[in-house]
Amino acid sequence: MTEPKQPSDPTPADATPADSTPADVTPAGPGPEQAGGGKKRGWGRLVALGVILAVLVPLGYLWATSLVPGEYNPAEMGYADYGGVPATPGHDHGTAGMAGMAGMNSMSVADLTGPKTGIPNVNVTLTARKQKFQLASGETVDGYTVNGTSPGPTIRARVGDLIQVTFVNESVKDGATLHWHGIDVPNAEDGVAGVTQDAVPVGGKHVYRFKAEQAGTYWYHSHQVSSDEVKGGLFGSIVIAPTAPGDVVAAIHTYDGKRTINGRTGTSQADVPPGTTARVRVIxxxxxxxxxxxxxxxxxxxxxxxxxxxxxxxxxxxxALPAGGRVDLEAVVPAGGMRLVAGTPALSLAIGPPGSNPPSANLPTDTVDLLTYGTPAPIGFDPGKANRNFQYRIGRRPGFLDGVPGLWWTINGHKFPDVPMFMVAEGDVVRMTISNTSGQAHPMHLHGHHAVVLSRNGVRATGSPWWTDTLEVGNKETYEIAFVADNPGLWMDHCHNLPHASQGLMTHLMYEGITTPYRVGGSTNNKPE
Structure with missing residues (x-):
């Protein structure tokens, strides 16, 4: 090891050592430059700390306020929007689901049932399973079935029939329900987990009873973890109309990237004699x-x-058929048949005599515009005398949702669950303006009601009354709709692009005085989207 070099001019013996200070001498402080440097470093650290806190504190606040409770009452979520009408005394939103309010009549959604007595005209049992199954065209899918198939059985009824469906969950581990999409059933029969019932657990069952009040083409599907269960095949069709020659149901669904009509990929055949007036019910x-x-x-x-x-x-x-929507197409079957095309000719349904091979072609680029299609007719109420006027503004912004960072949907500038609860009273004429600046289109679905379209982008509707329960609202589009609040309950109003709903694009239409005993989350594990 090399010895350290000794200083060439050692300190004299009688000199004061360099590391000691005489008692009568004050040690010199740091020079001006050294002192200034220390102060600058100190201020720099404080500024850096301030910047960090300025970023972290708001982020922490946004993160904390984005958390969705592990269990919550859907009647108390968000904030009440009374549509420009003062709240009725005693009807303040968010007080124990309104159940604790004295001096007023309240009703639970559990009491808003269909007929409890009477022999059903249509009585079916539907059993849900999680399983691998074969499509009608032979491909294997790992998903969900109803009575062993997907789509599940088509239910048929006539207007006035009492329908009873016993729903059994054999093996869907997250639980399941049945929602009757487009049928304005009593609220307790609506099939929304955590809102109108608890999800049916494995081994459980639930009975739905309602009258078939309105003819038409509808469908049923799970409204529990629906973005997964519907996609996986837990759905079927329901038609309220007499069975007639030429009545064809065409349910379109994509399984694992394979688009199908009635569970078949490619082309399929519906045998209908030429000259028959066919009604093709597309879902x-x-x-x-x-x-x-x-x-x-x-x-x-x-x-x-x-x-x-x-x-x-x-x-x-x-x-242009929105997600969740239905349209009935009518035509006289030509001698050589006709073809329903879904998107491209690669997916089609030939309709005609057995063995027919009708022409295959791309669809025209133009689309039917329901704003002007058909002829006017009375709608039965005056939208100009609306009791409630609501804005439903769909947007998107960055932030947290339940603690997860991302780009999230907003309603009137608010992220879920801090979204408006649209409050109405029975008998109200309701007018709603739905606008979309989110960058994507949204098929908006209101449960329990049908609304009439008044205008699009300021242009008034001039054709047939355009009644809808699932309205496609494109980006940068604005629709005015109106309806009568004639079906009391707590009703979901959400995007039927179901992943969008699970990402926060959902709220409720709530009648004053309505309560619910059900909860989202918690021990029941209710997850309506």
């Missing part, structure tokens, strides 16, 4: 809009979302 069970139409003949759009179109005229244009 879009997917999460995105789909262009459909008949090729080989002109056709009429005779019903939308289960409501007849007044004065339909023949067209050859395509029809």
């Amino acid at each position: 879009n069970t997917d999460n995105a809009i789909l262009r459909v139409g008949l090729v080989g003949t002109s056709y009429k759009v005779v019903a939308v979302d289960g409501r007849d179109v007044h004065g339909p005229a023949p067209v050859t244009d395509a029809y």
